[in-house]
Amino acid sequence: HSRGFLQLLWECGGGLAAPAIAEGVIHKIVAFVAMKVIGGPGAPTPIGELGFTAMSDALELVENDVQQVGKDLQITGYLAATSGGLARQIEMLESVPSGEGQPGSDGSGEPLQAQAPISRLLPMVEHGRAWSLRGDSAEPSDVEFYKAWDRNGVLTNFSCHPIRVTEEDGTTPETEWASVEHYYQAQKFGGERAPSSAAREVVSAIALARSPEEAARIGRTAERTTPEIVVPDWDTAKVRAMRRALIAKYTAHDGPREFLLSTGDRKLVEACPHDYFWGCGYGDTGENRLGELLQEVRAMLRASSS
Template identity: 25%
Template sequence: MDDFEGIFDIIILGTGLTESIATAALSKAGFTAAVFEQYGPSWVRAQLSAPSSGNSCAAAPPRPARVFYEKNKLYYGFTNFSAHPVNGKEYPTSEHLFQTFKFMYSRPAIAEEIRTISEFSRDVFRQAGVYKVKQHPNWLKMNIEKMDIVIWHKIGEHEDLKKELLGTGDAELVEDSAEDTFWGIGKNQQGRNELERRWRD
């Protein structure tokens, strides 16, 4: 990578969301940036971003982002923790249904305990964690399918969420959870952000 020093204005290490936004901003400001990603012990150039002045090598602008996770802020309804009951109010939040799915087919008594233990989604999340060793043995192969069902109910039963989703256009939905690197982006913002795919599919 030392061979490129002096050739580019900026060298960026990493290809995550933060790095992509920074690269686009630098390009717009007139800088030439080289983006490298790591393969084992080596850094390999993954992208060249030229100044965005009509140059054919200019990077395409990143998708706008709609960040959500904090309660009482815009797009909080896209989290499972929002107070949107599903399945005819049988489940006080979509988190109730999602956590219940972990036990519904193998431990129905636990599933019912989780569904009814509290109206608050965080309580349900914690209680499901208590029984983690008893969840369905194939849960990690089922969880995406079950999340699809959860979101199908949520959109179908709440017109406000459907309108809010349509209003985001083609923006990227980003669950800004520091703890979750699967459904969200995690603390280092490199997570899978799988929840966005579920809302978009």
């Protein structure tokens, strides 16, 4: 991440593919099926031993795409963490309290120490392909982004670029948030200035989340189940919080800043089909506020460098 890379191609045989999948570091699979038949008890397999003994353990691929390449078929899909044997392993991992034994997790007022942003967990993958949902409203010049590990992923709030955010009063608290998503979710409950013990507990769990996806799940769940601890003016404050986080990200990190500036005057679109405020929504009927804020930050960066 420090070098600006969000994708790594792991090209290998079954012997190396299996441990990488088991470690939870593989998000996307591209497999080729040749129009040939081989067999035998010693025939190589595309994936080595994963320890599964039943079809219910099988890993599910979502957001699938099949294309013909010459005489062969190219199959592309994302590993979902919602089913199969790895899902049960993840469930066991997530049953351990995320703040256990970590400094700042007891609401003591000490600076929160967020864990390293690299996650060993598979991301939660939504069904549906974002790139085909905008219909005729999409322009070829639009810069679309959605998943952190996909094209233009550096623009998402889920890219693991740590930030320290200058608040509205001009102060910069000591907490370093592992991503924009960590910071944004924590602000729903007051961030470092959370007013109640219940809110501080949620903020601490978000700060300690092992991935932006986990931070989002914690924040969204708490917002839904305990709405009374959400800051009263969140509907209006959330845009200001997001703007502060984006400014922090793109001023602190050279790679994301250079990428954002390289988009010129092109329209930036969060191609999320189920978010009608921050994203474009299904059929491009959403507000795309995240894309608009990124365009504001881009203009600010351009003006400051001129």
